[in-house]
Amino acid sequence: MKALVSIITVNYNGLRDTCEMIDSFRNHETYPHYEIIVVDNGSRLPEAEEIQERYRGNLVPDGSLSGSPASDNPIPFPPVKVVRNINNGFAGGNNAGLKAAGGDYLFFINNDTLIKEPVLDALVRRMECDPQRNGGVSPMLKFAACPDILQYAGFTPLSSLTLRNTSIGFMQQDGPRFRTPCETASLHGAAMMVSRQALQDAGPMSEIYFLFYEELDWSAQLRKAGYRLWYEPAAVVYHKESMTAKRGSPMREFYLSRARVLFARRNLRGIRKYLSCTYLCILVAPKKAAVYLLHGQGTLAKATLCGTYRGMFVQYR
Structure with missing residues (x-):
């Protein structure tokens, strides 16, 4: 049997995006053994209940798992497990999802993303090329509004002075030079798969940040634990993030x-x-x-x- 993949996403007042992301997996993903876990990070409206009803999910109060296992459900897709959580940031939401996850691999993905073709098999195969050393992998990321334009094809290392890095391929058209798998300095927080063993060795994402740098910090911890991080272009995720610079708040x-x-x-x-x-x-x-x-x-x-x-x-x- 294929390894179980737990897909974990955080919802915060983003019901429409979250449902579109789930639907894209149900419409396009062919990997036979996965589950989806949605962490509702204190949305203003009862979005956790809406997601639970729409996808016949098991509602998990306060980050503790309850409900029958997915294999007992007769519907053709596994039910979506829903975790209700206070809003304690990106890392806190994902860590709450871990408590409900049973997978050998954990795929953390933003709720404002979509897939148009299968992605899990390529990511799992990359991890299993060298399971003792490969700790994490991110797919190619493209802008959903302009699907030929890249957002991410790996990261350069962070400068030890400015603590800035560069997203390889950012705002460039997809082409052969971005189609080779390679090690990357950091995973991308919009879509990243980590093995259960690497999680146990490096620990979960630090919750001290609340916003920004969580995945960069986690990538640093994974590398310190001796793991390699990969960029895998055979898997493509489309991100709804704006292509223009965000105005400051x-x-x-x-x-x-x-x-x-x-x-x-x-x-x-x-x-x-x-x-x-x-x-x-x-x-x-x-x-x-x-x-x-x-x-x-x-x-x-x-x-x-x-x-x-x-x-x-x-x-x-």
């Missing part, structure tokens, strides 16, 4: 600024850690805040500074 600026400093504190060592934190706190944050102030965007300036310095002094495990 105070919440985005706060959490992004905070996350970069937290990542440096958690993952860098020695002089690299000192230099990165100094660069982010003394140079980047004040300069960015000054630019916002010059454009009359005081709330964004405040969010940038508060996020940076909270990142420096917040306690974490």
Whole structure:
């Protein structure tokens, strides 16, 4: 029997997107042994109940598993398990889904994605090429609004100073040069498969970030545990994320600024850690805040500074 794959997605006021993602798997996925787990992260409307009713899912209150196993259900698709959770961020939602997951492989996928052809078999085959060393894999990601344009074909390593990286192939047309599987510095949070063994060795995603850098931190932990991470172009996922730059919001600026400093504190060592934190706190944050102030965007300036310095002094495990 094929290994069980647990597909885990987080829903937050996104019922339509979540249902379209589930339907795309039911319409196109041919892998014979998978389950879908939806974590509702405190949506304002009763979306957990709607998903449960629509897909005959087992409702899992507060992250604890209940209900009959999928194999007892006579419908041709496995039921969707629904977990009700408070909104404790991207990592917290995915970690809640882990409690209901029984798979040998965990496929974390954003609810605003779609597939148009099978993806699980190619991802599992990549993992099983070397199951002792391959810890995670991400598929090719394309923009749903322009399906010939790439969003992700692997990541370059993060700069140890700026803590920025580059998404290989971003905004470029798909072509032969992006069709070769290769190791990647980091998995993509919109779609990433991790083995159960790698999860046990590296631990779950850290919940200290709330937003941003969770998958980069987790990729760093997986690599520290001795695992290789892969980009697999034989599997393609379409992401509804906008192709244009997102406009700043105070919440985005706060959490992004905070996350970069937290990542440096958690993952860098020695002089690299000192230099990165100094660069982010003394140079980047004040300069960015000054630019916002010059454009009359005081709330964004405040969010940038508060996020940076909270990142420096917040306690974490």
